[in-house]
Each structure stands twice: as C-alpha cells, then as structure tokens.
Amino acid sequence: MNPLLRTGLALKPQHYHEALEAQAEGLWFEVHPENYMVAGGPRLAWLDAVRSRHPLSLHSVSLSLGADAALDPARLAALRRLVERLEPALVSEHLAWSTWRGAYYPDLLPIPRTTASLRRVVENVQRMQDALCRPIAIENPSHYLRLEQHTWDEIDFLDAIVARSGCRLLLDINNVFVSSHNLGLCAADYIDRFPAHAVAEIHLAGHRDDEGDDDDESGSAGPHLLIDSHDESIAPDVWRLYQRFVERFGARPTLIERDDRIPAFDELLAERRHAEEIACRARSAP
Amino acid sequence: MTSLARFHDDFVKALYAQGSGGEPLPAFAAQRGFNVYRNTVLKTCIDALQANYPTIDRLVGSAWLRELCSAYVRLHRPTDVRLIEYGADFADFLERSSLEHELDYLPDVARLDRMWLDVHSAADEPCIDVDAVASIAPDALANTVLCVSPSARWRWFPAYPIYTIWRTNREVGEWRGDIAWQGEGVLMTRPDGAVRWQAASVGTCAFLDACAGGVSLARAAQAATEIEPALALDRMFAQLLTSGCFAADCAANAPSPW
Secondary structure, eight states: OOTTOSEEEEOOGGGHHHHHHOOOTTOOEEEOGGGGOSSSSHHHHHHHHHHTTSOEEEEOOOSOTTSSSOOOHHHHHHHHHHHHHHOOSEEEEESSEEEETTEEEEEEEOOOOOHHHHHHHHHHHHHHHHHHTSOOEEEOOOOOOOOTTOOSOHHHHHHHHHHHHOOEEEEEHHHHHHHHHHHTOOHHHHHHHSOGGGEEEEEEEOOEEGGGGTTOTTOOOSOOOEEOOSOSOOOHHHHHHHHHHHHHHOOOOEEEEOOSSOOOHHHHHHHHHHHHHHHHHHHHOO | OOHHHHHHHHHHHHHTOOSSOSSOOOGGGGSTTHHHHHHHHHHHHHHHHHHHOHHHHHHHOHHHHHHHHHHHHHHOOOOSSOGGGTTTTHHHHHHHTHHHHOOTTHHHHHHHHHHHHHHHTSOOOOBOOHHHHHTSOHHHHHTOOOOBOTTOEEEEESSSOHHHHHHHHHTTOOOOTTOOOSOEEEEEEOTTSSOEEEEOOHHHHHHHHHHHTTOOHHHHHHHHHHHOTTOOHHHHHHHHHHTTOBBSOGGGGSOOOO
C-alpha cells in the first residue's frame, strides 16, 4: 500500500488547527470537494494549509454517476480545478445518483443494478477519470430499499465497473454492515466476495439505529433500520468486519469518517489508533 | 424514456410527495426505508439554509426558522451542489411570507447573511497599496479609476437600521434600546482573510456604486455628495482604502470561474 497513506480522518472545520499540527505517521485527511468549490477566501486557504502538511483525499458526493445523464461539464471542471490545485492522493465518488433534471437531491440515492445502468455508470466513471487524468475509486452504497428492478448482484456489478472502466473501489465497511442488516444479507460474505484487488481505500464510520421512529408517517411495518449516519463512533461489529478484511486481503488506506456530532479531535485520533493496531497486526501476521 | 430515467422521475416524485392523494407512487416508496431518503434530502436542505442564515436563526429561533425553511425547501429544490449557494433568494421568500412573521426587517437581515457568505467565498485579490494611492497628486487622483475588490460588498437600506439589527445578533451583542429606527448601510470586506463589517452612509454606498461602475474618483465623489452633501469625503476615502475595498489589480474583477 502507499506508505504515505495509512489511516486518515475526515477533516472538519472545527479541527483545522489540530489537523494542521497533527504529526502521526501516515495520517491523511479527506474532504468533500463540494465544500471547497469557491472562488477564494479562508476556506480554501485553510485547505491549502492542511494540504501543505498532509496528503489529502477528495471524496466527491454530487457528480451523480448513477444518474441516466451525462456528467455536468461545469461540475466536472470545478472538480478538476480542485484536483489540479490540491493534487490529492485519492479521488472517490459513489455508486449513486443525486442530481436529476437540473435539481440536486442532497443524498446518495440508489440505482437499480441493470445492464443499462451499468453501461451508464461505466460511461460516467470513464468521463470522470478522463477529465481528472487519474483513476477514481467508487464507493459501495448503503441500502434501505429492496428494489425489484435489480437484475445484477452488487459485487458482480462493482466487479464489472472495475473491469470496464479501470476504476478502483472504495470499500465502506459501515455501509456493508448497515445494508446487510437492512436487507437481511450476510455482511461477512459480502466482505469475503468483495473485489479486494481493486480496493484503493476503506471507510469506517458509525451508524444509528432507527428503532425510535416506529411511528413514522408511512405506517409501514418491518424490522427497524440502521442508518448510515456518520454521527457515532465506529461499532464493534464494523471493527470486526474491518479486521476480517485486512487479515484476508491486507491493509489499505483507511478513513475514520465522521460527519455529524463531531467529537473532540483526540477521540477521532483514538479511533484512528485502533484502526492502525488492527492493520498492524494484520501486516505482522505470519 | 429509459427505465432508469423513469425510475429517477418516480423516485423524485415520491421524495416530495405529501400525505395521501395525488398521483400513485411507485411500490418502493411504501417501504419503510424510503423515509430515510426523504428525511435525509429534506433535512440536509433545511440544515443548509439554517447554516447559511445564522442571524435569522438567532432572531426568530431555530424552531421557527426550520418551519420557514421547510416551506421554502418544498418550493425550491437546490440547483447547485454547493449548498453554501442554497437559498440565495431566501430573503425574497421571507418578503413574500411576511404575513407569517410580521417582521418587515427580516428579509434585509437575511440579505446581510447572504452578503457575508458572498464576501467569505469571493476570489482572493491583494488590496491596493495605500501608500501608492497617497503618493498620487490630487489632480491625477481625481481622474483615477479604482477597481473595487471582488470581496467588497455594500448596500444601503433606506427603511430600517438593518446593519445594527444584523450586527447585534451576529456578534451576539446586547440590544441597545436607543437605536434610531432609520435607514442604515453596511460595507463588508475581507482585507486580511477574515470578513469585516462596518456601517456605511448613503453617500459612501453611492460612492462605491459609482466606483464599481468604472467612473473616476471625482465623478464618484460627485455622486456621493449629491445624495449626502455633508459627507466628509477625505475621511470616507481614507477609511475605504484601509478597509480593503479596492483591489491592486483590476483583472480580479473578471467573472469567477465558479
């Protein structure tokens, strides 16, 4: 693996100074580029300063690779300018859509996995890679719905995207856990089948149990859901799946992802140390 | 239309569907998990608006603001993926919904929150060298055209003390009961990387309007004193120079690539 990138942290504005001063070996930071697509000002200056001391990853959330439309050239150009400015070590996006007919729906919305949607995703991934002159990593989604339109298994679908576009994958282990719970699948089986050779990055995050919302407006019954909320510390089950992956396939650049209810920087560093211990044990195993 | 396009259309329709009635929704929207997407999309939009309008939040309280935002969000979907841009016309929306809040000054206070965001994210450009301007002979100075910095914004509000209301709530200061209920102007700049604000008279705003229109300093001064005859021009000009109002390089005023 890239020796510069071991375990990284999601960079939040409240941690800028600590992030700037942090010196842990192999530490890197990840940001959503959409938050830095501004003409100038202190936000970009902060990011430039962090970049001058640490490797950076751009984790895009809005290119909408899964929409049945060509990528927005202006949005792609904006991302390219940031890539040129920051020279990130990693660039990633999601197997999802979020823009449609000129409107932005700020979430990672699901696509039916069909041969037609595969063609569209591959085309969009290729356009993105061509524009950025580098391979990108595609993240596996969190699932909350059973879609009868799926004709492809997700692992096969991701494998086909990799084979046809030459992209890499971002394995979000919390998404695997959340989706497996919500859809009644086996998370360990998903991890074991994941195309490990293509994994450029791993995400670890916390989730929330939605059992408190039993009286939701839909009135629909069913087991409680897990939500990929990124507002909690990483759950023990997710740590175990992480250990399973790195023991089987080796360590990868790993991100501690936290987007809400941001704790003290030290708390994130403690989670980072835990991830490092797991990766280190896997590296030194016979 | 492809089946994937139809899926997007159905999904979006279901995201914004309210209650029963109306067109039938796709089967997947009846699953409990669909609410996760519905809630996330609406909450993210409301959170973004609330974050973009912190002074309105403080003035009317979070619960009420989120109700107003919820109504806005249902009418206006984001079109820009940069959520800092979301709600650029929120002040106009507040104007249209004034019957609900009966706070006539609220839209203009929202305009100052928006102004702050614009100044905060405007292009970087060094300020003009104050000493260099000071060394220009008075006659030559009168014919000089200065370029307004891309991060300078100003506005005169004729009806209410908008700047004082905004500033008091933005700085979380004490409200002074002796505020005169009259028009006020504001100037925001970013001279040293951080957004700064100050009061600006009607003449100062007219002066800056004229400068932004590309006229000479003499003609800008004339515009300023026409509207505010008592304006102390020298003092005002010195203050604008040191506030970071003018750019060193006019090329900075080219349209932003973003």
